[in-house]
Amino acid sequence: MSMRSETKMVPTRPVGIVPERDLDHCPVLEASHLGIEFGGLHAVDDFNLVIGKTEIAGLIGPNGAGKTTVFNLLTKVYQPTMGTILLNGRDTAGMNTIQVNQHGIARTFQNIRLFNNMSVEDNVRIGLHNQIKYGMFSGIFRLPTFWKNEKRQHEKAPDLLSILNRQDMADVPAGSLPYGAQRRLEIIRALATNPSLLLLDEPAAGMNPHETEELMQNIVKIRDQFQIAVLLIEHDMNLVMGICEGICVLNFGKIIAKGTAAEIQSNPTVIEAYLGKRKEG
Amino acid sequence: MKKISKTTKSNFITYALVIVAFIFCQIWLKGVIPGFKMGKALRGQMVPICVYIVMAISLNLVVGISGELSLGHAGFMSVGAFTGAVASAWLLGAFAMENEILRLIIAMLMGGCIAAIAGVIIGVPVLRLRGDYLAIVTLAFGEIIKNVMNCMYFSLDGGRLYVAFNDPSLPGKMLIDGPKGTKGVSTIASFGMGFALIIVTLIVVLNLINSRSGRAIMAIRDNRIAAESVGLNITKYKMMAFVTSSAICGMAGALYGLNYSSVVATKFNFNTSILVLVFVVLGGIGNIRGSIIAAALLTILPELLREFADYRMLVYAIVLILVMLATNNPKLRLLIDNIVGKIKGGKHSAKEADKA
Numbered sequence: 182m183s184m185r186s187e188t189k190m191v192p193t194r195p196v197g198i199v200p201e202r203d204l205d206h207c208p209v210l211e212a213s214h215l216g217i218e219f220g221g222l223h224a225v226d227d228f229n230l231v232i233g234k235t236e237i238a239g240l241i242g243p244n245g246a247g248k249t250t251v252f253n254l255l256t257k258v259y260q261p262t263m264g265t266i267l268l269n270g271r272d273t274a275g276m277n278t279i280q281v282n283q284h285g286i287a288r289t290f291q292n293i294r295l296f297n298n299m300s301v302e303d304n305v306r307i308g309l310h311n312q313i314k315y316g317m318f319s320g321i322f323r324l325p326t327f328w329k330n331e332k333r334q335h336e337k338a339p340d341l342l343s344i345l346n347r348q349d350m351a352d353v354p355a356g357s358l359p360y361g362a363q364r365r366l367e368i369i370r371a372l373a374t375n376p377s378l379l380l381l382d383e384p385a386a387g388m389n390p391h392e393t394e395e396l397m398q399n400i401v402k403i404r405d406q407f408q409i410a411v412l413l414i415e416h417d418m419n420l421v422m423g424i425c426e427g428i429c430v431l432n433f434g435k436i437i438a439k440g441t442a443a444e445i446q447s448n449p450t451v452i453e454a455y456l457g458k459r460k461e462g
Numbered sequence: 463m464k465k466i467s468k469t470t471k472s473n474f475i476t477y478a479l480v481i482v483a484f485i486f487c488q489i490w491l492k493g494v495i496p497g498f499k500m501g502k503a504l505r506g507q508m509v510p511i512c513v514y515i516v517m518a519i520s521l522n523l524v525v526g527i528s529g530e531l532s533l534g535h536a537g538f539m540s541v542g543a544f545t546g547a548v549a550s551a552w553l554l555g556a557f558a559m560e561n562e563i564l565r566l567i568i569a570m571l572m573g574g575c576i577a578a579i580a581g582v583i584i585g586v587p588v589l590r591l592r593g594d595y596l597a598i599v600t601l602a603f604g605e606i607i608k609n610v611m612n613c614m615y616f617s618l619d620g621g622r623l624y625v626a627f628n629d630p631s632l633p634g635k636m637l638i639d640g641p642k643g644t645k646g647v648s649t650i651a652s653f654g655m656g657f658a659l660i661i662v663t664l665i666v667v668l669n670l671i672n673s674r675s676g677r678a679i680m681a682i683r684d685n686r687i688a689a690e691s692v693g694l695n696i697t698k699y700k701m702m703a704f705v706t707s708s709a710i711c712g713m714a715g716a717l718y719g720l721n722y723s724s725v726v727a728t729k730f731n732f733n734t735s736i737l738v739l740v741f742v743v744l745g746g747i748g749n750i751r752g753s754i755i756a757a758a759l760l761t762i763l764p765e766l767l768r769e770f771a772d773y774r775m776l777v778y779a780i781v782l783i784l785v786m787l788a789t790n791n792p793k794l795r796l797l798i799d800n801i802v803g804k805i806k807g808g809k810h811s812a813k814e815a816d817k818a
Contacts, residue, residue: 282693294688296681307681311693320673374692
């Protein structure tokens with residue numbers, strides 16, 4: 182066990198779903214033989230995935246394939262029963278959700294989870310919680326560190342909101358935002374935690390084609406501006422094929438294909454998983 | 463000019479309300495205006511009102527801000543009351559501390575500290591539970607404290623403090639005599655100190671809520687899973703709210719214990735916990751100002767209902783139910799909003815008229 186918790190050397194084998202994306206061969210995430218068993222059911226089995234720095238990767242698959250379970254494994258909502266996850270070359274064994282976040286994975290949720298009773302700005306400030314710190318006593322007694330760091334938070338929040346053009350809504354309670362804006366706020370909150378890998382769980386769910394188009398541009402913009410990797414689950418194939426540099430297809434908890442958009446589109450196994458087998462004769 | 467935020471304004475109103483109420487009560491108490499002097503029954507209620515206001519604010523920190531239901535806050539009050547009574551007598555006996563105000567402050571601080579320790583001991587196992595389970599365990603805690611206090615004996619003999627469990631044969635002057643409660647406490651609690659405690663509590667609670675830690679506490683209340691996903695330490699912030707609340711309860715308890723020459727442990731039973739919870743619910747969960755007003759009014763109410771004699775608690779219950787129904791009635795709320803809107807609108811138009 183002690184061996185596992187040590188920082189591993191960066192592997193020299195080809196990395197990334199699409200190898201040439203990861204030029205310096207230093208992956209953000211490396212999951213090997215990852216799996217979880219729920220009472221005999223292998224929800225995810227032998228999941229191998231390497232995501233390079235600044236790679237936008239897609240995780241697709243039919244309903245119930247185990248995509249969200251993979252996210253829950255990566256963020257340690259579930260502790261994997263098999264395999265290892267290396268995050269920036271560091272083994273995450275034994276870490277909990279909070280520590281994984283502090284080491285660089287931030288996520289959004291399929292069903293939006295915002296702090297509904299708090300303002301939009303406060304939601305972003307919660308994301309900044311571990312970036313801009315001061316203690317409880319400076320807060321209660323209003324010590325100079327309180328004023329200094331509150332000011333920093335107050336200045337940083339609009340910067341983050343402006344990435345997705347939400348700065349005008351800072352004082353609105355998060356719960357009263359329209360659906361699309363709530364999804365965007367969730368992404369901003371995740372970004373505020375300063376991640377190196379952003380996990381987006383169906384970011385385009387419930388969005389119209391116009392909003393989806395905007396979202397695609399935003400995801401690329403976030404990647405370029407923050408120099409982070411993005412792994413997204415999505416059913417909207419226009420989005421996935423449009424922006425994902427590497428795509429990984431999951432079915433019944435197992436990876437059935439990996440590759441670029443073109444490769445995936447022409448892969449017979451993938452077509453079979455989605456559409457079923459063509460009748461012989 | 464810098465824009466004053468909505469919360470700052472709201473907090474300012476809360477402080478102003480308490481200060482104005484205090485000044486009004488002082489005038490009433492001292493009888494500055496002839497023919498306008500507080501009756502004796504009500505005068506005796508002034509310190510308890512302060513205590514219950516502080517209790518309501520501190521319970522609101524747990525129920526409203528941290529979102530956990532605690533039914534054992536009378537337990538922390540009890541710990542504070544007995545610690546305060548012993549501390550006060552000990553300071554007088556062992557250190558000959560004659561200054562009442564200083565003795566009261568130290569006794570309150572000690573009550574707060576011991577209650578905070580009790581809060582940590584209860585909080586560590588209990589805050590792993592959620593919802594109903596937490597309520598059940600805190601309820602049990604309140605009962606356990608009550609029964610433990612029923613068996614505690616403290617005595618002071620020439621500056622030495624003696625403690626015994628279930629054994630009344632102690633030397634010297636008894637301070638806590640088991641089921642008979644505290645004995646011969648010098649009643650040093652004062653309305654002024656009660657007011658000071660309310661202000662300190664308000665500063666601590668309101669500043670905590672409007673800080674990084676307070677936001678984390680509220681975020682965990684709103685969505686635990688999301689809070690974990692952005693790296694908030696759930697246990698730490700739940701503990702922070704719970705222990706802060708129990709410390710404040712302990713201080714309120716110390717003030718309460720030093721207001722009567724004798725207080726028995728059974729005073730701090732389940733009913734007291736529920737009473738404070740009623741203040742919080744009636745004043746609005748998470749609404750600090752509401753808690754203050756509800757605690758003050760509902761502490762006075764039984765006194766005002768004295769003429770109903772035997773039916774007093776019945777009328778009290780009916781009043782509670784009616785208030786609940788009335789404040790939750792959407793039509794009535796709309797009416798109130800309209801009236802408030804008209805008053806504000808009226809002011810606005812008056813100002814405009816002035817300008818013209």
